[in-house]
Amino acid sequence: MATRPVVNPMDIIYLLIPIALLFTALAVKLFFWAVDSKQFDDLDSAGQQILFNDDAKKTDRSETEKSNHE
Numbered sequence: 001m002a003t004r005p006v007v008n009p010m011d012i013i014y015l016l017i018p019i020a021l022l023f024t025a026l027a028v029k030l031f032f033w034a035v036d037s038k039q040f041d042d043l044d045s046a047g048q049q050i051l052f053n054d055d056a057k058k059t060d061r062s063e064t065e066k067s068n069h070e
Contacts, residue, residue: 034040
């Protein structure tokens with residue numbers, strides 16, 4: 001009868017802690033990259049641009065329709 005090696009279930013922590021540290025370091029590096037590349041400089045204009053682009057598209061479309069009917 002073959003005996004199974006005795007493995008302590010808590011030994012997995014030796015693997016999980018370095019993986020968690022690696023993921024944390026990666027997240028911090030990505031955050032600083034985003035800040036350095038100015039990803040967070042203008043958070044409001046994208047939301048406002050959506051509101052104002054609809055008006056511009058409607059006027060462009062209505063002018064095109066008017067020129068087609070003439």
